[in-house]
Every structure is written in structure tokens, then in C-alpha cells.
Amino acid sequence: MARRRPVRTALLWMAAALLFPAAARGRAVTWSPHAVSKGRQVNLGPTGARGWVEGHRIHIVDIAPGSPADGVLQPGDVLLGANGAEFAEGQDPRVALGNAITESETAAKAGKLTLLLERDGEEKTGTLGLRVMGSYSTTWPFGCAKSAKILTEACARLAAEQYPDGHMQGELGMPTMYSGLLFLASNDARYLDNARRAAYWLSEQSYAKVGLNNWPAGYCGLFLAEYYLATGDRTVLPQLEKVSKLLTLGMMRCGSWGHSSPWDGYGAVNQVGLTCLMALILTKECGVAVDEAAMQRSVTFFEKFAGKGWIPYGDHSPWRGDSGNGKNALGAVVFQLLGGHPDTVGEFSRSVAASYPYREEGHTGCYFSIFWGPLAAVHAGEKSFRTFLDHQRWYYDLARTHDGGLICQPNAENLSGRTPGHYTWCGIEFTTGGIGLVYAMPLKSLRILGAGSSVFGGKLPAPLEKARTLFEQRKWKELDASLAGLVGDRHANQLAEAAKRQKRSVELTLRAVENHIREGDVYRASELLKSLERLLGKDCPELADVQKLLAANDRWVEEGRKYYEAWSTLRDYTWQYWHFYGQQAKDMLERDGPPRVPAMWTTIAEISEKTPQTWKALQLGKGDTPPTLPKDWFTPGFDDSAWANAPGPMHAGKGKGTEWTTRDILLRRTFALAEPSYTALRLKLRSEKGQVARVYLNGTLVAEAHDGARGGYASIPLDGEAARLLKSGRNTLAVHCANTAGQRQGLDLGMEGVKP
DSSP: OOOOOOOOOOOOOOOTTOOOOOOOOSSOOOOOGGGTOGGGOEEOGGGOEEEEEETTEEEEEEEOTTSTTBTTBOTTOEEEEETTEEOOTTSOHHHHHHHHHHHHTSTTTTTEEEEEEEETTEEEEEEEEOOOOOOOOTTTTTTOHHHHHHHHHHHHHHHHHSOTTSOOSSGGGHHHHHHHHHHHHTTOGGGHHHHHHHHHHHHTOOOTTSTTTHHHHHHHHHHHHHHHHHHOOGGGHHHHHHHHHHHHHHOOTTSOOOSBTTTBSSSOOHHHHHHHHHHHHHHHHTTOOOOHHHHHHHHHHHHTTTTSSBOOSSSSOOBOSSOOTTHHHHHHHHHHHHOSOHHHHHHHHHHHHTTGGGTTOOTTOSHHHHHHHHHHHGGGOHHHHHHHHHTTHHHHHHHBOTTSOBOOOOOHHHHHTSSOOHHHHTOHHHHHHHHHHHHHGGGOOSGGGTOOOOTTSSOOOHHHHHHHHHHHTTOHHHHHHHHHTTTTOHHHHHHHHHHHHHHHHHHHHHHHHHHHHHHTOHHHHHHHHHHHHHHHOTTOGGGHHHHHHHHTTGGGHHHHHHHHHHHHHHHHHHHOTTSHHHHHHHHHHHHOOOOOOOOOEEEEEOOTTTSOOEEEEEEEOOTTSOOOOOTTTTSTTOOOTTSEEEESOEESSSSSSEEOOSSEEEEEEEEEESOOOOSEEEEEEEEOTTEEEEEEETTEEEEEEESOOSSSOEEEEOOTTGGGGOOSEEEEEEEEEEESSOSSOEEEEEEEEEOO
16 A cells, blocks of 8 residues: 655755745645755765755656666655665665665675555556676775775766866865865876866966855965975966965954954954965975065964864854864864874864765855865874764765766755755866865875875975985986885885876877877867876977877867857856846756846735735744644635734844744735636745745745845745645735744745746
8 A cells, every 4th residue: 555645844045045946746835945946955975866855755857867776766756765775764865875875786696676656646666777886895995996086087077077177066166176176086097187277277277366266276376286296387386375374364353363464354264264374385386485574473373272162163262163164174184284283183083984974964055174184184083083984974875976976965954945056067077176086095195185295295205305306307218217216115115106197198188189189179189288288398209209190180170169158157057046037047947948038927816025914823833843823724614713914024133023932923815816726826935044944825835944044035836736825815824933033033924936
């Protein structure tokens, strides 16, 4: 017998400018932003499906073409269990599904993932064929073949997304920096040119007048320093010097940084401040001069938080709580890089390792917690590190996409709507680089991953100085002879490995240039060749053949540039999806449709912003205990004559409207319609953070909103069935609002529609 499907609940994104249409599902149901916004959808691992979580069930809302879920699952399916076990009531079904994926990818399971699901009121089973990835080792990611596979696939997926000039799509160039770190961390010659082009693109950018510039400047300095220390490519050092000066100029007196340099905004933001300090530390290792006094001021500022709780948001007292959004993790890595601070590293790393149940906490999302957490927890000792990482193993497998990417899951703040789930929405190019670093930890190829001092940083003994000069001159035979007398020296071995990797990279890149020309992507070939010319010099004999081949086809270079630049611009618009033009671009990319004509919204039920609207109101409940509500209070026939007449809006304290003094409030009002034909409806809702509002139209729940907009009224699109609830004559609009966590109270509601 089929189970009865419960009423769907939802967490509402309350950003007032969002106007996503909700898909009809046969009747008016609670509106869910998960069904329409990728920033709210949970990635269901390599299945290729996305969904949103309701209690202990997962609603499928999107399926990637060609993925294992394609043809097996459908949007609207509800997952009830996996591999023979139902999702337990009261438990997070993501954990169970992630563990089932881990189990199914073993050789013993042969990639078979069996799902119990509900479709159209009937229970069914479906079997997905996942790729066999093997089992995790007990010490993963160390000594783990599966982790190594995931790293290789992540790099390959990012390489496919990288633009020919080296940048990755994304805000302020940040994804370029994250991806560049992973390309480098892989220690794989196949991806060295990807890292090189990313470094060259970043070395041409200016951050002096960019808004929020300490974010890209800090991560740019971090990546370029790691790139130089790994490759010895001196062409990026001038940009490192510029970035160092900008960061020094922008440091605040406390020793941290704000969003921008020279500092502006509202003060210190330690999440970015720690990255800026890290960039200065590594820039100094590259031999670039930094302001020692300024750097020490920052070191002193951050060290004072060790052992006292979580590094706070800014220049505040230490925080007590569950997680620090990656800040304590950054602190552990920073002081590990400095050396000579074992107690500080221990305090920060142990606090991170102990926070394993709370890794999804974090302002704007949990990306930085996932990014930096493992890199810090590894310094807390093997037992603590294993507890930390094994507790999250399900998360990492659920973060994987079917084509090798890694995507950050939306956290509670994203789902509530306080922040838009940017790290999820923007896709794999934004998050794969940071999440993927955990799988590169065993290689220790970056300083932030535990690599020792670099042969390319600072002064060396005379024999090594000579060998390093030969490396820079690409005199490979002489270099081999020079290194022959330095067998066993760590720096000599590093130099030999760097030379081997560079030679292999040049060979592979030359082959790629020729292949791209013959395949028709001449612009991509020209950009790859440009990176080689910068590395080797335009007169390098190795480049002569491909230079001639490109010259014979160079008439196509400009056409290719236009194509990639247009594509990049269009995708930038789609990421501004809260904006009208961003929504149009999104529609065109996803549905290949023409630009849409703006809808003409008309008022159905007025809000009280200008003219107070009178409601019937009942205030009840105190403290945290939910009150008992009158039976059928939201239905059209309910007798509310004994309720108070309450002009809107509702608010705490004195002012225009009605004072709301209790935990809960029930509001009812009626409006008349002569002709109820509308093609679309939306609510105009004003509420506060910490409030939960449930809205009913003619007795049917049509929206549930958790948390309020940051200001003004949120526009909440209702699904297609909601318009069918309207009728000629009197209609009833009702709302129950509970103030569950906020310190302020406020409520107002209206409705708009679009006529045919």
C-alpha cells in the first residue's frame, strides 16, 4: 500500500527581488525555493540528481542529462530510502544517502544504488548504475586509491571549464584562484599549464579599485606565491609585489583587514584578514619584500585568540559556539606556515577537529569551513583527524557531481534565505578547487598542505644556487649533472621534480596547441601558446613549429575571442539571477527561449505600506511554547467576529499599525473579486528574521516563509494551482506568524496577480 504523502514544508528565500516561478504539482502546496533555485538544492552525489529535504525525505527537483539518475528518477519523485533501508524519521536523509553512495561505489556492490521512492502516490524502486570507485582506506585521503581518483576527476572537470585565457567563471576571479590551487596541488604535469594560465591571468589583474578587493587580493597573493614556490616561474613576482603593497596599505590598526583596501566598510572581517596575512607570509617566502612590522602586528592580533574560543567576525571578543566559518582553521594553517608556534597551531587545530558535528555552520554558507577545515584538523593528531573527517565522509560523497565536480551544499542560512546559496548556485568552478584540496593532502605539494620550504624561496648554498640558475635557464643536461652531486638533498630533489614536471607540461601543451588548431579552436590554441611564450620566450626553438601552424590559421583567433568573451558575459549575467536581466539570461540558457516581456502585476489585496489595511487579529502564546490554535481558523467560513480589528502593519512597540506583543499572531481578511482569472499570483510579505509565516488562501496553505527579508517586502511567487483557488465574490487571506527566534516582530501581507 502506498504511503500518504505528507504536506510539504519549505524554507523560503526572502530576498525581495527574487521572482522565480514555482512549478505546479497538481494542487496548491507550500512553495519551495529549492524547486527553482540551484542555490537551494542539495546535490545528491554522483547520481546526477538534485533535491530538497523535507524531514526525513528528499524531493527530486532536477536531473542532469546523461547522469546515472537520467531515465530512472523523475522530478517530483520523493526518495524514501536507499540500499534496502528506509530513511529513519528524525534523521538527516542526506547522511543515509551519502553512506549508501559510498557503499554502492565499492567493487562488492558493483556500482548499484537501489532507491526506494514514491511517485504519484505509489511506492517504487529504482536502481542507478554508479561508477565503481572502490573503497575508502581507513586512513583516507592518505593511502587511498578512491581519493586519488576523485582528485584526478576534479582536476579534469575544472580543466574542461577553464577559459582559454586561464580564468574560471566567477566573481572577482575567486574561482580562478581556488581552481589554480587544486591544479597545483595535484602535482600532475597534465594540469600544470592550467595552473600556469590561471597564474598569468591573475598576474594581469588590478585590485586597487575593485570593490571587496581584499578577497581577490588575498587569495591572489596566496595562489601566486604557492605557484612560484612550486614552479620557480619568476614572471608572477611583480604582481605579488603589487598585491603585497595593496594589502599592507589596507591593513587596519588592529592587525586585520576589512572587505576592501584602503580599508572601508564597517570594519575588520577576519575571514578575509587571515587569508591576507597568509598571502604576506608566503610572499615573503618568495623573496619579495613585505612590511615586517605590519605583518607582525597581524600575527599578534590573531594569535591572541588561540585557546579562547573562535576567532570572531572582526575586532571583537572571541566567540563561543559551534564553528568559526573556517577562521580557526585558517589560523591553524597561518601559524603552521610561520613555524615556531606549536601551541597556537595546536589550540586552533584541536578546536577545528572538535567541531566535526558543526561543519555546515557558517555565514554565507559552509564553503570556507569545508575548504580549510581538513587542512587544519590534520595538525590535531591522527585520532582527532580521523574523527573529524570520517564524520563528514557522507558529505564529501554527496558533494561530488556525476561528471567529477565538487559542489558545496546549501546550509541552514542559505535555506532560510538570509544569504542566497552563492557557492551552490555558481556551480563546480566556484567550489571544486577548495573542497578538492582534502584529496590532495597526501601529496603535500603546497605549503598550505604541509610542503616544506621551497627551493625557489630565499638564499641557498652555492651548489643549489647554481642548480636553481640552470633550472631558470632551462639547461636540463647541465642541471642533471649539477644535481648528481646532491643526491638525497630535499631541495635538490624538489628541483629535479620541478624540472621533470615542467618539461612534461611543455610537451603536453605543445601537443594540445596543435590539436586545438586542427580541431578548429584556434583562439584556445593561441592562448596556450601565449602561456608557453611567456614561460620560455617567444624565440624558443621548441615553439617554432606550432607558431608557424598558428600563423597559417590566425584569422580565426579574433572570432574565437569574441565567442568566449560573449559566453563569459552571458554567464556573468546568469549569476546575477536576482536581477531582471540575470533572470532573462538564465531563461535563455536553460530553456533557449527569447527574452520575455515583463509581467503586468496588479494589486489583489493591498499591503499596509502606504494605507493601513484592517485585519481580524488574534494574539496568543508566550515564551517558546507553541499555542493551541482555534480549529479551522484559516477557512473562509470561520467566525472571527470576536477577534480584534487590527490595522496593519503588525509590529513591536509603538508606531503606525497594531502592536504585536505575543509569540504568535493569527490574521484574517477578505477581499472581493468580480473576475478571478489570473495566470500568476505572488504574495508581498513583510516579516522579520526569526519569524515563520504560514499563509492560506481560501483555506489552503500556499506558502511557508522562514526568516524575513533584510528590508521591505519579499515577493513570493505561488505555484500554478494557487491561482485556481480564487473565486468570484469574497476570498479569504489568512496568515499565522510565529516569532520563534527574532528580537523584533513585524508582519504585513498583500497579494498581486497577472491577468491573462
